[in-house]
Amino acid sequence: MAELQTLDRMECLRLLAANRFGRLAVNVNGQAPAIRPVNYVFDESSQSVIFRTGQGSKLYGLLASHKAAFEVDSIDLVNRTGWSVVMRGVVEEISDPRELRRLAQMPLDLWAPGEKSHWIRIRAGTVTGRRLIEPEAFASGPPPSRPPQ
Numbered sequence: 001m002a003e004l005q006t007l008d009r010m011e012c013l014r015l016l017a018a019n020r021f022g023r024l025a026v027n028v029n030g031q032a033p034a035i036r037p038v039n040y041v042f043d044e045s046s047q048s049v050i051f052r053t054g055q056g057s058k059l060y061g062l063l064a065s066h067k068a069a070f071e072v073d074s075i076d077l078v079n080r081t082g083w084s085v086v087m088r089g090v091v092e093e094i095s096d097p098r099e100l101r102r103l104a105q106m107p108l109d110l111w112a113p114g115e116k117s118h119w120i121r122i123r124a125g126t127v128t129g130r131r132l133i134e135p136e137a138f139a140s141g142p143p144p145s146r147p148p149q
Contacts, residue, residue: 002080002081002132002133002134003132003133004130004131004132004133005130005131005132005133006128006129006130007083007085007128007129007130007131009127011129012085012087012127012128012129013042013044013047013124013127015072015083015085015129016042016049016072016085016087016124016127017042017044019042019072019074020039020040020041020107020109021037021038021039021040021072022037022038022040022049022070022071022072023035023036023037023038023070023071023072024036024037024038024051024058024068024069024070024122025068025069025070025071026058026061026062026065026068026069026091027061027065028057028058028060028061029057029060029061033069034057034058034061036058038051038053038070039051039108039109039110039111039112040070040108041103041106041107041108043103043106043121046121046123047123047124048089048121048122048123048124049070049087049089049121049122049124050094050103050106050108050119050120050121051108051119051120052108052110052116052117052118052119052120053116053118053120054114054115054116054117054118055118059118059120062091062093062120063091063093065091066090066091066092067088067089067090067091068088068089068091068122069086069087069088070086070087070088070089070122071084071085071086071087072084072085073085079134080132080134081131081132081133081134082131082132083129083130083131083132084129084130085127085128085129086127086128086129087122087124087125087126087127088125088126088127089122089123089124089125089126090122090123090125091120091121091122092120092121092123093118093119093120093121094119094120094121095119100119103119
C-alpha cells in the first residue's frame with residue numbers, strides 16, 4: 001500500500017525553487033478558475049513565484065482578484081510515486097525598475113511566443129505539499145503490465 005507523506009513548508013519551497021514549470025489557477029470574470037501552464041522562477045528572497053505574461057484574460061484575472069494558486073508536481077508512472085506542491089498567495093504586478101533589473105538576471109526562460117511585458121509575483125502565503133512513497137508491492141520492481149494469468 002502506498003504511503004502519503006505531508007511535506008513541510010521548507011521542502012515545498014525547495015521543490016518550488018528546483019523547478020521551472022508549473023500551473024497557475026486564477027478566477028477570470030467570476031467564472032470557475034482558469035488553469036494555465038507557466039514558466040517561472042522562484043525568488044527565494046521574497047518567497048515568490050515570478051513569471052511574465054502578456055495582455056489577456058490571465059493578466060486581467062490576476063490583477064482583478066489579487067490572488068491565485070500555483071502548483072508544481074512530478075510523477076513516476078512506472079513506480080507510481082510522485083509529489084505535488086500547491087501555493088496560494090497574493091498577486092502583484094512588478095513595476096519598480098530596480099526590482100525588474102534584478103529579476104531580469106534570474107533564469108526565467110520564456111517558452112511561449114509573443115510579448116510578455118508584464119512581470120507578475122505570487123507571494124507564497126499558504127504552501128502545502130504531499131509526496132506519494134513507493135508502494136510496498138512495487139518496491140522490488142515496476143508493476144506488471146498486465147495481471148498474471
